[in-house]
Every structure is written in C-alpha cells, then in structure tokens.
Amino acid sequence: MAAPAPVFKSQAIELPADAAVFPDGPNVKVVTRNCLACHSADMVLDQPLFPRATWAAEVTKMRNVYKAPVSDADAALIVDYLAATHSPP
Numbered sequence: 646m647a648a649p650a651p652v653f654k655s656q657a658i659e660l661p662a663d664a665a666v667f668p669d670g671p672n673v674k675v676v677t678r679n680c681l682a683c684h685s686a687d688m689v690l691d692q693p694l695f696p697r698a699t700w701a702a703e704v705t706k707m708r709n710v711y712k713a714p715v716s717d718a719d720a721a722l723i724v725d726y727l728a729a730t731h732s733p734p
Contacts, residue, residue, distance in 0.1 A: 663685045663687070665686040665687040667686045668690075670726050670729050671725055671726055672723065672725055675722045675723060676726045678719075679713070679723060689727075694731055694733045695727070696728075696733065697727075697728035700727040701724045705720070
C-alpha cells in the first residue's frame, strides 16, 4: 500500500520592513522603480564605490544574466545615478 500523499499548507511569514532607500540623486526614481524589484537599496549601497565602467558592467549583468526587465533607456539612467552617487571622487 502506498504512503499517503503529504499535505502542504501555505504559511504566512512577516518579514522586517526595509527602511533603506536610495539617496537623492539624478534618476533616483528610475533606480528605485527598477532595482527594488529584485533587491534592497542596502544591497546596492553596501557595495564598494565603483567607477562608472564597473557600474555599467553590473547593470549589464543584471539585465543579461539575471534577466532584469530594464529598458536600454533606464539602464543608462541607472548607470548615471550610480556613477553620480556611488563612485569614487
């Protein structure tokens, strides 16, 4: 006789609120709209200060490898934001 099928029940979990936001800067609304869909602002802001070329490569990776649905126009604006707010002086 076969074992009875397991019974699965949905569980509700409550995650802590993420209070981190992207600091004001050029195109912050575009960054917030696109980037927070997959990860927190802290995940980005905890990265080292990268030069523009590295941020461009990171945005390209998010789009090509992880399939982030970011348009070409928004990708350019995201790189502009990151280069302006999270790059070495």
